[in-house]
Amino acid sequence: MADQKFETPAFRELRENPAIVEDAMDHSQPFVAKPEHQEPLDFPGELVENWEQKAVEKLGDLLDKNRALRVYLDSCVKCGACTDKCHYFLGTGDPKNMPVARQDLLRSLYRRHFTLAGKIVPGLVGAKDMDKEMLDDWYKYFHQCSQCRRCSVFCPYGIDTAEISMAARDIMDHIGLGQKYSNEILGKVHVIGNNLGLPEPALADTLEGLEEDVMEEDGVDVKFPLDVEGADVLVVTPSADFFAEPHVDGLIGYGKVFHQAGINWTLSSYASEAANFAMFIGSYEQMHKVSNRIRKAALDLGVKRIIFGECGHAWRVAYSFLNTLAGPWDFLDPKYPVPQHILEVTHGLIQSGGIKLDPEANDDKVLTFHDSCNVARASRMGDMEGGQFIIPREVIKASVNKFVDMDPQTTHEKTFCCGGGGGLLTDDLMELRVKGALPRMEALKEVVDNHGVTHLAAICAICKSQFTKVMPYYGFSMDMIVSVHQLVSEAIQLGAKEDV
């Protein structure tokens, strides 16, 4: 699909809601997983024979295992509160991208087979049997949800479409209809340890290169250790941090912070990936398997703490799920939360004076900050409610003199997804990604025009990759996007503590 033709949506003058355009995104779907992507995850290689029935059975299984799914499928009253909250709806106008309509794609099957009304009077309550048409809709539209949870903020019952999308993707995987992007990546993680398929020698080489770069630029011997047994801290970061811009500048920032604070740390080649794509496909079993690579690495290396790098969905799995999936962490130092976010560490060091920052180093920039959806609405930092909004901003403000927030309707818990989250960061969905970025781009445009903002800081590998790719469609330079620790990296005062 290299020749996808589509128009970048125009900025909406008054943020009015788009008119409904039925089937506007009916042509959008990701590449289907081949048997070699499915089978390593214990999913059928291709659509199984009696898939209609198997889908219903899997739905029943999930209903018994997940209270959220059952309550959410029952509780929706179709009030319409969510209809204008999804970035994919705002960017495309396709009514099936309204959260309630997306949920209804699954709810119709639920009602048909698991509710009395749906069995007796299906037409009245929108109950439908599974057929090819329904499956096609599922594959298309459950891959137009980035699981960002914005709808769940606004729903009077907290119905989270992410839970519905995850369940639908899990069902599709179990009948042999997987998404190539996510499942291929999970296969790499199981074999090699990271999404990029970067083996240990390549990783070691890359890290050595970083040490040379920092030495050349700053004249300081900052180490990027790999597989060091007996290190105090295991750092787990998205593998994009190992090579892509601006991610790698963030990794350099972590290295400088640890260097300056005297923290003895290591990366692991076995657990060289923070992201856990199993969440995207809604598979608890896969999520468990991927997470336990981190447990094994922590045990093998004998570390005392675990720190995660900048990544959104990864931080959700780390903060909210890691204790469940890979705990208990009783073998680690109880003085520290498990895991910690790199921003919690840096923020603590700024406050304690463990590192010194000179914000003048970033005086060529005016910053704004994109709250990553899964950090904002699915996790926390620090010890107070809403710390995930405060801590990144405080670290940015300590590193930069000029900072402006975007429209409050688009930040904090109301933040818009970048448009590429939840397993959609693949070129076969480029049209969706560009259109889904519209609300964020509009808010950015406002602060660029009115406050001279030059850079957009993000704390998620997906956000960074997505913005790098889609910003040019909206007339912004791809260099505008920076890692928060890239700003720290510029501002940090390296050298002997007495000199600082």
Next chain:
Amino acid sequence: MSTLSVIYAILFYAATLLLVVGLALRIKLYASTPAPLKIPTMPAPLTKSGAAFRIFKEVAFFESLFKSNRWIWVFAVLFHAGLALVLLRHVRYFQADVWTIITLIQPFGIYGGMAMVAGLLGLWARRLVQERIRYITGPSDHLMLALLVVIGVTGLGMKYVMHTDIVAVKAYFLGLLRFNIQDLPTDPLLLIHLGAVAILMIVFPFSKLLHAPGVFFSPSRNQVDDPREKRHLAPWAAPMDADREA
């Protein structure tokens, strides 16, 4: 005792049974289904009492809906608050000696009835006028509104247009409570009103009205934000830990 009185008696006994048993079973199902992961919509309260307060704000003030859409919020509050007053006003039909509080509430119950119908009509209008909501509205959504409007309008109709013998109605319901069926007046508004109420009770546990118990069981609203402090593990997921290498 007329045949009609017996038919309505059977109807109300059956409706009550279905409502109570149906809801109890549903609530039991919600309560016994595990929530395998911590998924509160953040930022979320850090304590149990905080989470309880969050649910309270959701139930009493429709906090999320307020953030979301002011018009739906206004109509929803009119309807639900009105309905609450109406229900309280009707308690007198089930008490031989009416509590003072219920006596005091009587006039407000009337305003409640009006607010309820106004709210319902507002919500209905949105379903017809607003393109997005029209798209997601199904036949059952219209029927549910119609049913509630019929209940409200016939109730108000008996107050302002065609009175019924409410003393006899009260005797009838007190009789039902004692399994002693009295004569029910046969005014058409009353029969429609009571029939619609019985239908509402019957469909409650099988319809979207399950949002009422559902909101209390919604993990995104009722969970405490403490996943790093406390290991949260579903019984079905626990055995998986035995399979891991370390």
